[in-house]
Amino acid sequence: xxxxxxxxxxxxxxxxxxxxxxxxxxxxxxxxxxxxxxxxxxxxxxxxxxxxxxxxxxxxxxxxxxxxxxxxxxxxxxxxxxxxxxxxxxxxxxxxxxxxxxxxxxxxxxxxxxxxxxxxxxxxxxxxxxxxxxxxxxxxxxxxxxxxxxxxxxxxxxxxxxxxxxxxxxxxxxxxxxxxxxxxxxxxxxxxxxxxxxxxxxxxxxxxxxxxxxxxxxxxxxxxxxxxxxxxxxxxxxxxxxxxxxxxxxxxxxxxxxxxxxxxxxxxxxxxxxxxxxxxxxxxxxxxxxxxxxxxxxxxxxxxxxxxxxxxxxxxxxxxxxxxxxxxxxxxxxxxxxxxxxxxxxxxxxxxxxxxxxxxxxxxxxxxxxxxxxxxxxxxxxxxxxxxxxxxxxxxxxxxxxxxxxxxxxxxxxxxxxxxxxxxxxxxxxxxxxxxxxxxxxxxxxxxxxxxxxxxxxxxxxxxxxxxxxxxxxxx
Amino acid sequence: xxxxxxxxxxxxxxxxxxxxxxxxxxxxxxxxxxxxxxxxxxxxxxxxxxxxxxxxxxxxxxxxxxxxxxxxxxxxxxxxxxxxxxxxxxxxxxxxxxx
Numbered sequence: 375x376x377x378x379x380x381x382x383x384x385x386x387x388x389x390x391x392x393x394x395x396x397x398x399x400x401x402x403x404x405x406x407x408x409x410x411x412x413x414x415x416x417x418x419x420x421x422x423x424x425x426x427x428x429x430x431x432x433x434x435x436x437x438x439x440x441x442x443x444x445x446x447x448x449x450x451x452x453x454x455x456x457x458x459x460x461x462x463x464x465x466x467x468x469x470x471x472x473x474x475x476x477x478x479x480x481x482x483x484x485x486x487x488x489x490x491x492x493x494x495x496x497x498x499x500x501x502x503x504x505x506x507x508x509x510x511x512x513x514x515x516x517x518x519x520x521x522x523x524x525x526x527x528x529x530x531x532x533x534x535x536x537x538x539x540x541x542x543x544x545x546x547x548x549x550x551x552x553x554x555x556x557x558x559x560x561x562x563x564x565x566x567x568x569x570x571x572x573x574x575x576x577x578x579x580x581x582x583x584x585x586x587x588x589x590x591x592x593x594x595x596x597x598x599x600x601x602x603x604x605x606x607x608x609x610x611x612x613x614x615x616x617x618x619x620x621x622x623x624x625x626x627x628x629x630x631x632x633x634x635x636x637x638x639x640x641x642x643x644x645x646x647x648x649x650x651x652x653x654x655x656x657x658x659x660x661x662x663x664x665x666x667x668x669x670x671x672x673x674x675x676x677x678x679x680x681x682x683x684x685x686x687x688x689x690x691x692x693x694x695x696x697x698x699x700x701x702x703x704x705x706x707x708x709x710x711x712x713x714x715x716x717x718x719x720x721x722x723x724x725x726x727x728x729x730x731x732x733x734x735x736x737x738x739x740x741x742x743x744x745x746x747x748x749x750x751x752x753x754x755x756x757x758x759x760x761x762x763x764x765x766x767x768x769x770x771x772x773x774x775x776x777x778x779x780x781x782x783x784x785x786x787x788x789x790x791x792x793x794x795x796x797x798x799x800x801x802x803x804x805x806x807x808x809x810x811x812x813x814x815x816x817x818x819x820x821x822x823x824x825x826x827x828x829x830x831x832x833x834x835x836x837x838x839x840x841x842x843x844x845x846x847x848x849x850x
Numbered sequence: 851x852x853x854x855x856x857x858x859x860x861x862x863x864x865x866x867x868x869x870x871x872x873x874x875x876x877x878x879x880x881x882x883x884x885x886x887x888x889x890x891x892x893x894x895x896x897x898x899x900x901x902x903x904x905x906x907x908x909x910x911x912x913x914x915x916x917x918x919x920x921x922x923x924x925x926x927x928x929x930x931x932x933x934x935x936x937x938x939x940x941x942x943x944x945x946x947x948x949x
Binding site for chain 2: 573575
């Protein structure tokens with residue numbers, strides 16, 4: 375039997391239900407792994423071992439007392455997870471990777487972590503991230519850089535880098551992250567795990583430290599597509615504390631994804647994503663992935679989308695503008711330290727946003743960007759009248775060397791350029807591993823229309839049924 | 851080429867953002883912000899004369915919390931927990947008119 379921490383969510387639940395594994399030994403195995411490897415990987419900023427072991431003991435007692443019916447009430451009972459440090463966790467330090475929030479103890483719980491707790495999942499720690507989620511390498515964390523478990527001289531991607539690294543290094547059964555413009559998909563790709571960016575409004579932003587409120591989407595980082603479906607089922611849905619959450623009913627994602635038949639599924643292959651500025655090894659593996667899906671019965675057609683460079687401009691303007699507004703609330707009065715504790719990246723983003731929103735420039739930048747955003751949304755709507763899912767590469771290369779963030783003033787947006795249009799349009803997308811180059815994972819993204827998570831997860835699941843890339847263990 | 855932001859403009863923006871920057875930082879940010887603007891100055895290539903701006907991506911309108919939805923608020927003690935200075939059970943701020 376593999377070590378318990380290496381089981382995926384569905385496997386671990388099966389064993390917990392059968393009684394062949396206890397939550398206590400599962401949680402303990404995760405901490406053993408953390409204690410063995412996190413000094414090198416640095417995925418966690420806070421560990422909650424004592425509380426986690428206590429909750430594991432309670433979960434074991436519930437399972438012993440109620441048997442399998444305990445899982446009907448709490449579908450994730452006894453499962454350990456890691457949480458990105460921008461979700462407020464009551465009485466547990468929450469920093470968003472920033473010095474200004476160092477020492478901040480939230481007096482309330484975010485909806486996502488509250489729902490996970492209600493589902494029986496056990497928080498084992500908070501993970502490192504680019505400060506305020508401003509970045510794509512986890513190097514702009516005000517504390518330290520997280521390393522890629524596949525190669526410690528590489529970055530894990532970001533901003534949910536700690537969460538993806540923790541899953542890849544089998545330090546937890548699953549993790550949660552948040553995405554504004556690639557922050558789940560980027561680290562999932564570079565760490566060789568599955569990452570789901572839900573539709574905007576599918577998961578609640580309440581208690582998530584805001585980056586850009588019009589695109590922020592919390593989502594799971596897991597070992598398989600079905601694991602992500604089960605987590606989504608437990609965290610999605612209307613939340614009175616976040617008025618942008620949708621009233622739409624939460625489907626049985628696990629069942630729907632597991633039962634999807636690829637025969638009859640039409641996949642769009644966007645020409646604008648298969649260009650020569652994307653590493654040829656990455657393109658080859660994604661092409662092979664598409665061929666596998668065609669062999670499974672899907673139809674592949676070429677589609678045209680607006681060039682990523684326009685989404686990059688729109689995203690940069692809107693995100694900076696929203697950042698300048700959201701970070702204005704940090705005044706050092708009610709919580710956190712004074713504004714001189716902001717790092718370089720946060721200051722840079724706030725100032726660009728304030729510039730774009732200021733009198734005389736508003737129409738040129740912000741208003742224009744919101745108009746082009748409409749064009750991007752319409753562009754996707756048109757393509758989705760003809761195809762079910764859009765599939766392409768997501769990162770232009772495999773994981774970059776440490777120090778990547780210094781390579782460009784727009785490093786994050788440039789490496790995330792294939793994520794930005796779908797984020798701006800509020801769409802859902804999943805990233806799964808589809809191959810390796812020199813020992814580093816390559817990801818493939820599947821983008822779906824708003825609220826069609828079941829279809830992208832089902833497509834990813836069918837692919838994972840006949841491939842083993844997601845089962846390859848990182849060397850630790 | 852492209853739009854350039856001057857140190858003088860950065861000084862003004864920094865003030866709007868309540869940030870204090872040294873002379874050297876003003877110059878660094880002027881250069882970095884100008885570089886960023888070069889990447890985003892391409893939107894005029896697209897005709898948007900007949901396009902409405904997006905205001906909400908999920909097209910939601912007028913969402914209100916139902917009057918009968920129970921909403922928990924924080925007790926004063928909890929709300930003040932992370933504050934450094936409290937006067938008579940309230941947040942203490944710097945005097946506004948002395949700024």
